[in-house]
Amino acid sequence: MPHSASLHDSDTQTLVHVRGITKxxxxxxxxxxxxxxxxxxxxxxxxxxxxxPSGSGKTTLLSVIGGILDADEGEIHIExxxxxxxxxxxxxxxxRDNLGFVFQQYNLLPTLTAGENAAxxxxxxxxxxxxxxxxxxxxxxxxxxxxxxxxxPSRLSGxxxxxxxxxxxxxxxPRLLLCDEPTASLxxxxxxxxxxxxxxxxxxxxxxxxxxxxxxxxxxFGDRIVHMDDGVIHMVQRHGDKAP
Ligand SMILES: Nc1ncnc2c1ncn2[C@@H]1O[C@H](COP(=O)(O)OP(=O)(O)OP(=O)(O)O)[C@@H](O)[C@H]1O
Ligand SMILES: [Mg+2]
Numbered sequence: 179m180p181h182s183a184s185l186h187d188s189d190t191q192t193l194v195h196v197r198g199i200t201k202x203x204x205x206x207x208x209x210x211x212x213x214x215x216x217x218x219x220x221x222x223x224x225x226x227x228x229x230x231p232s233g234s235g236k237t238t239l240l241s242v243i244g245g246i247l248d249a250d251e252g253e254i255h256i257e258x259x260x261x262x263x264x265x266x267x268x269x270x271x272x273x274r275d276n277l278g279f280v281f282q283q284y285n286l287l288p289t290l291t292a293g294e295n296a297a298x299x300x301x302x303x304x305x306x307x308x309x310x311x312x313x314x315x316x317x318x319x320x321x322x323x324x325x326x327x328x329x330x331p332s333r334l335s336g337x338x339x340x341x342x343x344x345x346x347x348x349x350x351x352p353r354l355l356l357c358d359e360p361t362a363s364l365x366x367x368x369x370x371x372x373x374x375x376x377x378x379x380x381x382x383x384x385x386x387x388x389x390x391x392x393x394x395x396x397x398x399f400g401d402r403i404v405h406m407d408d409g410v411i412h413m414v415q416r417h418g419d420k421a422p
Contacts, residue, residue: 193354193386194220194243199252201238201409212238213249214409220354220388225380225399228390230406236390237282239406240356243388244277245269256354274302278352280360282390284343286331292318292342293327299350317345322371337363344372348379355380355387361396373399 201213212235220226228236241247243254245261254261256276264272278299286295296314301307315327321341331339340363347355360376361369377399380387389396397403398417405413 191222192219193222193224193257194218194388195253195255196243197253199239199242199249199254201235201242201247201249212409213242216252216406216409216411218404218411220386222386223381223383224401225377225387225389227396227400227403228388228406229392229403234406235409236406237358238409240279240358240388240390244279244354244356245273246279274299276353278347278350278355280340280343280347280355280357282358282362284331284339286339286342286346288331291328291330292323292334292338292345295331295342296345296349298346299352303350314345314349317349317375318342320371320375321345322368335363337365337368340364341368341372344375348375351379351385353385355385357387357389357391359390359392361391361393366395369393369395 196216196218199213199216200211202209202211204210216239228239230236238247242249248262259272261269261272287298290298293311293314296318297307297310300310300313305313315324318324318327318341321344323338323341323345326334326338331342334342340360344357344360347357355376357376361372364372373396376387376389379385389400401417403415404411405415
């Protein structure tokens with residue numbers, strides 16, 4: 179039996195509630211089952227780390243939790259709201275107002291500068307361009323990119339593009355931040371800056387964060403480490419537990 183990744187403290191409030199999620203891709207002989215019954219709770223103020231081998235379903239799970247992909251079965255509630263039951267436009271609004279993503283492939287808009295890319299979540303919420311860019315520039319500076327605010331992504335290194343993607347996710351101050359390998363291209367110094375900013379947002383009492391990572395530097399920042407294999411969660415480790 180897979181473990182249910184839940185905290186049972188009565189004084190904690192659940193932000194993300196996931197039960198029995200399955201997801202497959204393809205049809206007939208090419209069909210593959212990627213998520214095979216995932217149960218997971220994330221409580222307010224928690225930073226949850228998701229680890230597991232390549233292909234185990236981590237990105238798929240983040241995409242399903244964030245409403246980018248629909249699950250085949252199961253239920254997901256974010257702060258009591260079932261995203262699957264929302265109309266397409268309500269779903270878009272819910273994601274815009276509550277969720278932030280740092281994608282594994284960054285997904286920056288190629289013709290926009292770093293500052294403009296990082297400002298996107300504010301611009302789509304209707305914040306005027308000048309304050310939006312100023313806020314984005316401030317976050318980019320905190321992440322060590324103050325000199326690169328006017329550069330377009332093709333002129334940035336992989337690690338710089340990654341930090342623009344992180345700044346974009348953080349400026350929106352999302353309730354739930356979903357990060358897919360956010361430090362993979364970062365050296366020690368920049369990785370530390372990024373983790374500081376992620377922690378500042380994720381630790382707020384009304385927010386939470388799920389970070390997919392292979393990076394052992396990130397482990398000390400997490401409250402729990404959830405291990406995924408073949409589309410199920412098979413072990414949950416709390417911070418301070420000894421590795422098996
Ligand atoms: N759109 C898709 N169509 C078909 N198969 C897919 C699709 N997306 C993912 N898969 C398959 O689902 C499985 C899980 O993919 P996923 O990206 O979730 O893995 P992951 O744990 O994030 O791996 P990694 O650590 O390499 O990023 C893989 O076998 C992948 O090939
Ligand atoms: Mg992945």
